[in-house]
Amino acid sequence: MSWFESLILGLVQGLTEFLPVSSSAHLRLTAAFSGWHDPGAAFTAITQIGTETAVLIYFRKDIVRIVSAWARSLADKGMRGDHDARMGWLVIAGSLPIGLLGVTLKDQIEGPFRDLRVTATMLIVIGVIIGVADRLAARDEKGGRHRTPKQRKSLEDLSVRDGLIFGLCQACALVPGVSRSGATISGGLFMGYRREAAARYSFLLAIPAVLGSGVFEVKDALERDHVDWGPTLFATVIAFVSGYAVITWFMKWISSKSFMPFVWYRVALGIVIIALVAAGVLSPHAAESAG
Template sequence: MSWFESLILGLVQGLTEFLPVSSSAHLRLTAAFSGWEDPGAAFTAITQIGTEAAVLIYFRKDIARIVAAWARSLTSKAMRQDHDAQMGWLVIVGSIPIGVLGVTLKDQIEGPFRDLRITATMLIVMGVVLGVADRMAARDETGGRHRAPKQRKALQDLSVKDGLIFGLCQAMALIPGVSRSGATISGGLLMGYKRESAARYSFLLAIPAVLASGLFELKDAVGSGHVSWGPTAFATVIAFISGYAVIAWFMKFITTKSFMPFVWYRIALGVVIIALVAAGTLSPHAAESAG
């Protein structure tokens, strides 16, 4: 991997990780359309450490408060009723599905799931799901001619059941094209949560899963000879910088705007990919690494 490739791929990772458009799909497609080798699951997982570092810094106050309350709840029964302590436990509970499925489906994630036909299909399907969820949220927020606006749930209303459902939605992002934030935000909206609440929990829920995945891949990559360490580290730094900027913008965007621009973008991109593959212009295995 060249330094220029790492710059572009790092930017793509940072710009798309937190938007509901699938960073893994965009990394794969960037390589395919540019004639580069597939950066691979290991590159994706390691550069995600950079984007999660951006989450840690952006939400540092929330995270510090949650971790402190959770730690105190281990020895204090009274603290177990504290919202921040409960959030700590709910992040752990919500991380279980992706942990189990990530280990179970590792070979599929690094192999068959990277087929561009699957990626395109997931872009379209999850785009439609996000669109339906967004319209439901908008209807509740604005009401209608014969109904008053409906109060949607906040993070204080999060239960163990909802946390597990969020976690199952996050696990779907193991398939390129789904989008971690897209799946969890869609799940949250369909369960009746506010946009900002669904997005905030989505970001917090991703921290243990992404960091664990990145460190796991990092361990396997050490001494394997299959990772260009200099460019990969550079891409991780770029992903951190661009990812932080996207988080700040996205959290403001969702307070007043609809997710529909992302919905139409996902559907259009998926249709283009399917058309190119069907026409033989693009191989469904384009840019796959030989290793």
């Protein structure tokens, strides 16, 4: 991998990680359209450490408060009803599905799931799901001619059941084209949560999953010695800087804006990929490489 490739791929990772468009799909597509080798699951996982560091910094006050309350609740039973302590347990519970499925489906994630036809299908299907969830939330918030606006849930209302459902939605993002934020936020909207609440829990939930995946891939890469470390670390730094800018913008956007621009983008991109593959212009395995 060249330094220029790592710059572009790092930017793509940072710009798309927090938007509901699938960063793994865009990394895969960037390589395919540019004629580069597929950066691979290891590169994706390691560069995600950069974007997740942006989450740690952006939500640092929430994280310190949650971790502190959770740690104290281990010894102090009186703390177990505290919202922040409960949030710590709920983040752990919500992380279980992706941890279990990530290990179980590792071969599929690094193989068949990277087929561009699968990516395109997921872009379209999940895009439609996000659109439906967005319209449902908008209808509740605005009310209608014969009904008043419906009060949607906040993180104070989060239960173990809802946390596990959020976690299952997050696990769907193991397939390129799904989008971690798109799946979890739309899942939250379907369960009746406010946009900002669903996004906040989505990003907090991603921390153990992404960092765990990154550490696992680093360990695996060290054993197999197949990662081009210089460009990969450079891409990780680029992903952190651009990712922090995006998350700052996105958290302001979702409080009042619709997800429909992302929905139309996903559907259009998916259709274009399917058309190119069907016409033989693009191979469904374009840019794949063992390296």
